[in-house]
Amino acid sequence: MRADAEVFVWSRWRLHADAVTSVLVADGLDARTVASVDEATGLLVGGALLPDLTDLLERRRSAGLATVVWGGVLPSPRVAALRQAGAAAYVSMLEPPQQVVDVVRRVLAGQPVPWPQPPEAMVRLTEREQEVARAYLADWSDHPRAEVARRLGISERTLKVHIANIRAKAGHRGTETREGLRRALVVSEWL
Structure with missing residues (x-):
């Protein structure tokens, strides 16, 4: 790939x-992977875990360089x-690959890109659900469900109900396991 890539x-x-990069190139864009964000002299499509993300975005914006976070x-x-x-x-990893291509094309063309809208009513965990989530997924995550219930002073069945309610609020995608549920709550900033 050429050093003077556009993306x-x-x-x-x-x-x-x-x-x-493969998705962008397959759709006809001039793109290449870089080992460091400092190599990006044009539009940067950077992973959401970019180092010092806020500072990097501000520096690139002040230098007149666009950044798409993916x-x-x-x-x-x-x-x-x-x-x-x-x-x-910003393009979530849950979006189809063509969404990344469409967003990159719009940014390159100087067109506005719609931002994800927050949900109308944010679902929140109740205080008790927060307590159960912390106990089950953080404080005593290495203990069996029955032990967590005992420590909380509730039955295992009640704990299962709380966990089911927490899963429903977090969304069921990827929350089937204890670790998956923990990750979903961390991403939602509920844990």
Whole structure:
């Protein structure tokens, strides 16, 4: 790939960067993967785990360089912070690959990119659900469910009901396991 590419892709995980680059190139864009964000002299499509993300976005914006943040499933407050720091757009990893291509094309053309809208009513965990989530997923995550219930002073059946309610609020995608549920709550900033 040429050094004077129009789009530069970086991710903490090279495989992710290469995958995004492949999608962009397959759609006719001049893109290449870079080992460092400092190599990006044009539009940067950077993984959501960019080092010092806010500072980087502000530096690139002040230098007149656009940045599209890709990856993760970020909660609304984090997406708003990206926008405020200077990101040209954010694309969740749950979006289809063509969405990344469409966003990159719009940014290159200087067209506005719609930002994800926060949900109308944010679902929240009750105080008791927060307590159960902390106990089950953090404080005593290495203990069996029955032991966590005993420590909370509730029956195992009641604990299961709380966990089911927490899963429903977090969304069932990827929350089948204890670790998956913990990750979903961390991403939602509920844990």
